[in-house]
Amino acid sequence: MSCWQRGIILVCKKLFFAFFYPSRGYWREWQKKISLTHLSRLSGLGIAVLLFSAAAYGQGISKEQIKGLDEQVQDIKSDVLGIAAELNQLEEKLLYPSHTQFAVFVSLAGGETFRLDAVEVQLDGKPVAHHLYTFKELEALQKGGVQRLYAGNVRSGEHDLQVLVIGKTGGGTDFQKSERFKFNKDVGPKIVEIALASQGIILK
Amino acid sequence: MNRLFVLLTILIFSASAAWAGAPVPKELKDLYFGEALYYAYQGDWFDAISKLDTELTQHHGVDEPERDTLYYHVNHAEFAVGDFELAYRMHQRAGRAITAVIEGNVEESVRNEAIFRLARIYFQKDQPANALYALERIQGAVPPQIRPDLAFLHAQILMANGRFKDAAGILQGLRDVKSLEGFSTYNLAIALIKDGKEPEGRQYLDRTGQLKSNDALTLAIKDKANLVLGSKLLNEKNYEGAKQVLERVRLSGPFSARALLGSGWADAFQGRFARALAPWSTLVTRETTDASVQEAMLAAPYAYGKLNVFSRAALLYGSALEEFSNEVVKLDASIKSIREGHFLRALVREELKQDANWVVKLRELPQTPETYYLLELMASHDFQESLKNYLDLEQLRKKLGTWESDLHAFEEIIEQRRVYYEPLLPAIDREFRRLDSQIRLRLGQRDRIEKRLKAMLVAPRPDYLATEKERLISERLALLERKLTGAGAALPSEVEGRMNRLRGVLHWNIYTEYDRRFTEAHKHLRDLNREVEFLKRQYTAFVRTRQAATQSYEGYDDSIRRQRFRIREAKEKVGQLIARQGNMLETMAANELTTRLKRLTEFQIKVRFAMADSYDRASRAQIQEKVSK
Numbered sequence: 001m002s003c004w005q006r007g008i009i010l011v012c013k014k015l016f017f018a019f020f021y022p023s024r025g026y027w028r029e030w031q032k033k034i035s036l037t038h039l040s041r042l043s044g045l046g047i048a049v050l051l052f053s054a055a056a057y058g059q060g061i062s063k064e065q066i067k068g069l070d071e072q073v074q075d076i077k078s079d080v081l082g083i084a085a086e087l088n089q090l091e092e093k094l095l096y097p098s099h100t101q102f103a104v105f106v107s108l109a110g111g112e113t114f115r116l117d118a119v120e121v122q123l124d125g126k127p128v129a130h131h132l133y134t135f136k137e138l139e140a141l142q143k144g145g146v147q148r149l150y151a152g153n154v155r156s157g158e159h160d161l162q163v164l165v166i167g168k169t170g171g172g173t174d175f176q177k178s179e180r181f182k183f184n185k186d187v188g189p190k191i192v193e194i195a196l197a198s199q200g201i202i203l204k
Numbered sequence: 205m206n207r208l209f210v211l212l213t214i215l216i217f218s219a220s221a222a223w224a225g226a227p228v229p230k231e232l233k234d235l236y237f238g239e240a241l242y243y244a245y246q247g248d249w250f251d252a253i254s255k256l257d258t259e260l261t262q263h264h265g266v267d268e269p270e271r272d273t274l275y276y277h278v279n280h281a282e283f284a285v286g287d288f289e290l291a292y293r294m295h296q297r298a299g300r301a302i303t304a305v306i307e308g309n310v311e312e313s314v315r316n317e318a319i320f321r322l323a324r325i326y327f328q329k330d331q332p333a334n335a336l337y338a339l340e341r342i343q344g345a346v347p348p349q350i351r352p353d354l355a356f357l358h359a360q361i362l363m364a365n366g367r368f369k370d371a372a373g374i375l376q377g378l379r380d381v382k383s384l385e386g387f388s389t390y391n392l393a394i395a396l397i398k399d400g401k402e403p404e405g406r407q408y409l410d411r412t413g414q415l416k417s418n419d420a421l422t423l424a425i426k427d428k429a430n431l432v433l434g435s436k437l438l439n440e441k442n443y444e445g446a447k448q449v450l451e452r453v454r455l456s457g458p459f460s461a462r463a464l465l466g467s468g469w470a471d472a473f474q475g476r477f478a479r480a481l482a483p484w485s486t487l488v489t490r491e492t493t494d495a496s497v498q499e500a501m502l503a504a505p506y507a508y509g510k511l512n513v514f515s516r517a518a519l520l521y522g523s524a525l526e527e528f529s530n531e532v533v534k535l536d537a538s539i540k541s542i543r544e545g546h547f548l549r550a551l552v553r554e555e556l557k558q559d560a561n562w563v564v565k566l567r568e569l570p571q572t573p574e575t576y577y578l579l580e581l582m583a584s585h586d587f588q589e590s591l592k593n594y595l596d597l598e599q600l601r602k603k604l605g606t607w608e609s610d611l612h613a614f615e616e617i618i619e620q621r622r623v624y625y626e627p628l629l630p631a632i633d634r635e636f637r638r639l640d641s642q643i644r645l646r647l648g649q650r651d652r653i654e655k656r657l658k659a660m661l662v663a664p665r666p667d668y669l670a671t672e673k674e675r676l677i678s679e680r681l682a683l684l685e686r687k688l689t690g691a692g693a694a695l696p697s698e699v700e701g702r703m704n705r706l707r708g709v710l711h712w713n714i715y716t717e718y719d720r721r722f723t724e725a726h727k728h729l730r731d732l733n734r735e736v737e738f739l740k741r742q743y744t745a746f747v748r749t750r751q752a753a754t755q756s757y758e759g760y761d762d763s764i765r766r767q768r769f770r771i772r773e774a775k776e777k778v779g780q781l782i783a784r785q786g787n788m789l790e791t792m793a794a795n796e797l798t799t800r801l802k803r804l805t806e807f808q809i810k811v812r813f814a815m816a817d818s819y820d821r822a823s824r825a826q827i828q829e830k831v832s833k
Binding site: 061063065066069070071072073074076077078079080081082083084085086087088089090091093094095097099100105107136137139140141143144145146147148156187191193 | 232235238239241242243244245246247250253254255257258261292293294295296297586589590593596597600603604607610614617618745748752755756760763764766767770771774777778781784785788791792795
């Protein structure tokens with residue numbers, strides 16, 4: 001074995017032991033990492049992920065930069081919400097004037113466990129709304145949220161409203177229910193609530 | 205440091221209860237409030253805030269708010285809007301909304317709940333001193349449903365302010381609260397340790413580490429307690445104890461890789477390399493991108509080396525080197541991909557947002573190599589906040605674009621209405637004016653008749669109720685009389701007698717039928733009144749419709765112009781912020797990958813040397829074996 005070969009092996013051994021033999025220094029580093037782990041933060045992702053080290057991006061981006069940008073994002077959200085509020089009013093005034101306005105809201109009766117698949121609404125014999133429910137929407141209804149299913153315009157006087165509900169019972173059987181209601185539209189806006197229950201459909 | 209402990213728990217907690225602030229009222233009276241809740245329950249915060257804001261503005265604008273349906277839920281709604289804003293990460297606005305509730309004329313319990321929420325905002329925004337100051341303002345009744353959460357928050361805030369003893373005192377009282385299972389004892393352990401009561405603190409870590417639960421969050425905090433306690437024991441060279449505690453960590457949990465690595469080291473430190481190989485061998489079969497797995501890929505051959513199985517060690521070093529080389533290539537590709545903008549494009553993919561665990565799913569998608577190494581980074585609070593901001597900005601950009609199109613559609617509708625109504629209205633107005641004057645005339649007549657009938661109640665006037673025929677006969681008699689006496693001649697007595705008889709008959713009829721006629725006249729007036737009422741309704745309906753016709757196309761120009769300007773301005777601003785936020789995310793990701801790349805490159809060098817050494821030892825061992833044979 002030549003001299004340089006022996007030299008290389010010596011260097012290899014030194015490097016190997018420096019790295020793999022768990023010296024106090026190495027162990028301290030490892031301990032530091034463990035403690036960083038338990039200091040790490042979990043976020044809205046839930047628990048599926050674990051931080052193993054301090055945020056490396058910190059080298060390039062400061063907390064102040066993140067905070068500053070976040071405040072600007074909050075400001076623009078506020079501006080856009082302001083625009084949305086004005087647009088809502090403009091839309092209502094333009095498309096659904098108060099004297100002809102008619103709206104249908106859908107809610108689930110408390111404690112209902114049936115699975116709502118779809119609702120169809122006919123106004124004076126004409127279909128005006130049809131909605132297929134996603135799981136999220138159904139969950140929102142079950143928690144007590146109310147959905148505005150239809151907004152439109154009708155003349156003053158008596159009208160006919162027909163509601164068709166398609167879904168599955170708690171036991172998994174398909175069901176379909178249909179109800180017909182009469183309502184009277186006066187000068188002001190007319191808002192009706194359709195409360196859905198496995199026993200039937202109630203107009204409020 | 206202690207604050208980070210606390211933040212971990214609150215973040216886990218806030219993840220579990222994304223919006224627990226405002227449950228639906230028992231009896232919902234305001235459907236528009238229900239609609240805002242419908243959006244909130246789906247996590248659609250923008251629409252929830254926008255709907256509720258509009259409803260609250262309208263409620264505050266009405267003359268008699270107590271007649272408005274929102275009146276029954278107004279406090280609830282004010283709270284809810286603050287909660288929605290908080291969920292939409294608009295902490296400044298949420299803080300203002302909640303402060304308004306606190307300063308308003310509200311019940312003590314409502315005020316205290318508002319203070320609790322405000323304190324939570326301060327705490328989440330890393331302002332523990334303000335949070336503590338807010339909580340100190342709580343006086344009197346506290347709603348029962350928030351009492352445990354309030355106490356827990358108080359303890360966390362005290363810890364964040366360095367008052368561990370006080371925090372421990374509060375947490376002692378929360379040990380048995382089911383909803384805080386694991387979190388109360390874990391925080392109590394940390395508070396006691398920080399307060400210098402290490403043995404007591406460890407007891408609570410141990411207690412947390414032995415909890416029995418099916419709840420995912422409780423199990424996570426249980427694992428964490430075991431990891432913390434295990435690392436402490438390892439540090440004290442209590443390897444046996446450390447191994448026992450680390451083995452309590454679930455193999456499927458988020459802390460399992462770290463625990464397996466530590467468990468292996470606990471054996472290795474005792475010279476039990478064969479036993480150390482068991483956890484490390486399990487670990488090396490896992491996802492290579494995990495830092496613990498990479499470390500285990502080096503630790504396992506090291507253990508084989510210690511067991512004098514140099515050939516196996518050399519082989520494992522070889523496979524580690526190959527894996528690291530592959531990972532280096534992947535990392536290079538990922539950094540390149542980020543710089544080309546693929547990362548940001550992947551983050552905004554719509555289909556991912558349907559899944560709550562979308563960041564994990566993102567990893568499974570093709571064409572997103574960068575995400576392999578970013579899972580840990582993506583879980584960090586700052587990255588998450590930045591990412592959510594980026595996604596929110598993207599949503600705002602889309603909304604603004606849609607609204608711009610909506611304005612075009614509105615203008616088209618207005619124009620079509622103008623084209624339809626403008627030619628029709630002049631003729632309609634002319635006809636209306638004519639009918640209007642007729643109506644006024646008839647109404648004047650009715651009023652006069654009514655006045656006269658009223659007067660006749662006091663001073664009867666039968667002549668007023670003479671029929672048309674009677675009036676004509678009376679006039680004809682007068683005319684005849686004038687004709688016959690026209691030239692100054694006297695009326696013949698026979699004629700005069702006949703005329704007087706006729707007048708007598710008329711007079712008789714008029715006076716004897718007066719009561720009946722008077723009653724009938726009133727009846728007719730009542731009939732007329734009904735007709736007049738109907739006429740007035742028709743009149744009002746026409747006026748309203750006429751006004752609506754004009755209002756359907758007039759008076760929108762300024763509003764639309766203003767909206768268009770605001771939208772354009774907001775779009776520009778959103779565009780700038782998206783670019784900055786995107787750049788920030790890319791920088792974070794690229795920095796993270798670069799760090800991992802450097803680490804792997806160092807590993808590669810070290811593995812090469814270690815591998816050479818193992819081959820050297822293996823060949824020497826072979827030679828020695830041959831020599832001894």
